[in-house]
Amino acid sequence: MRIGTRKSTMALAQTEEIARRLSIAAPELNVEIVKFETTGDTDQTSKLLVHGGKGGAFVAEIRAAVVSGRLHAAMHSLKDMPGNEDTPGLVIGATLARDPPTDALVLRPGVTIEDIRRSRGRGFKIGTNAVRRAAYARRLFPEIEVIHFRGAADTRVRKLDGREMQRLPGGGEVGPADALIMARAGLERLGFADRIACELSPREMLPAVGQGIVAVECAVQDWQTRRYLALIDDPAAHLSCDAEREVLWVLNGHCNSPIAGYSTIEGAEMTLTASVLDDARDGKFIEVTRSGPANRPRELGRAVGLELLHKGAADIIARTRPEA
Incomplete structure (x- = not known):
């Protein structure tokens, strides 16, 4: 299995952990790590916005290699993956257990x-x-x-x-x-x-959506790779991934939007808090917290996102768009 990743020390450490877990879960599998020097790694001066945000800077090139078949999978920090757009043909096949998100x-x-x-x-x-x-x-x-x-x-x-x-x-x-x-x-x-x-603490600084979660993306119809990735998937992290990213989807948030979201699971219940805040001094701040069944994460994320919109989140997001 060929897994693509950025060359940064952090990304390599995360990808090596994926390879380690796969080798334990499927000893017969040969894992090769393929390193990419992404646009965001090469240009460390410009704002990420000029490269299309984190997605364009850190994710797009590796995703393209999976789509073309050069890679079986790609490692991403979930917080770097755009939540307001999909790459046709790709799916998150696994999420590792969440590290501290703070x-x-x-x-x-x-x-x-x-x-x-x-x-x-x-x-x-x-x-x-x-x-x-x-x-x-x-x-x-x-x-x-x-x-x-x-x-x-x-x-x-x-x-x-x-x-x-x-x-x-x-x-x-x-x-x-x-x-x-x-x-x-x-x-x-x-x-x-x-x-x-x-x-x-999350009350002082609500984490970014997906912060602390490592995601592995693969082709949606590559069932063999998906079966292997399912062996290392952490169900709780995947539920949080789905809930938090649904908020981004509903808000149509972009890389310049000050959006935060963090979910916790206790028993069969998930609690999700998300916020949208103006980055100007004394700017507007909107926060919503809701709870619901943990096995229906997208529904909970959608409800939180819609409530944020009802409270005026769209105006804040519009003011931070590049074309505004």
Whole structure:
């Protein structure tokens, strides 16, 4: 089985975990990892929007290789997969058990979380490329300056520690950053758990849709590959995947939309919270929480998405569209 993945340290670690689980579940299977240097990996300065968002930057090239038959499957971080569009002929064949979905603050040496909280962020620069993280950061620390900050996770930490300036898409530089907002799971996977100064709870910063879930995509009619992938599929993560991505579908969200969504399962019940928030300082914030049968995740996601629309989410999303 040929599985495609990005060349980044994080993506390779996730794909190697998929290969390990497949080799245990099906010892007869020979797994080959095929590395791709995607547009988003090559260009670490421009905003992802110019490449068609995360989908165009990190997913499209590998997906095309599956569609053409050059690969049997592709590994994606679920949060990087566009939720407002489908690639005909492809299906998520497996999701691994969800890693911690929360975000965390990483601080440069000499800065403390108490310093930032006491000042409400005044005088500090926090780096992120995610509109969702930027919007929540301004709610948590109203006086903080959010700056454009891209790169692989280990590269970002190195730039933070070295007080390096970050190149801006249109030219010029910004920085250096005093703090970064990063995924807790990614930091732990790369051995940076000791750099987590503060974990942000879902109430403080609702995770991105699918954050912490590794997805494996394959051709919808490749039944042999689908049978193998089903052996490593985590049912709970797949249910959460379906519920959260349904919200994106209903909202027709794009890469520049500050949309968040996170679901939990207790027994036979799923609880889903999703939000849409304006990334402008003191911007509008809409949040919806609903519960329902865990075995009907798309129905729950649809209900949450429709309620967000009823409360005005479409106006916020429209203002953040590239053509607006």
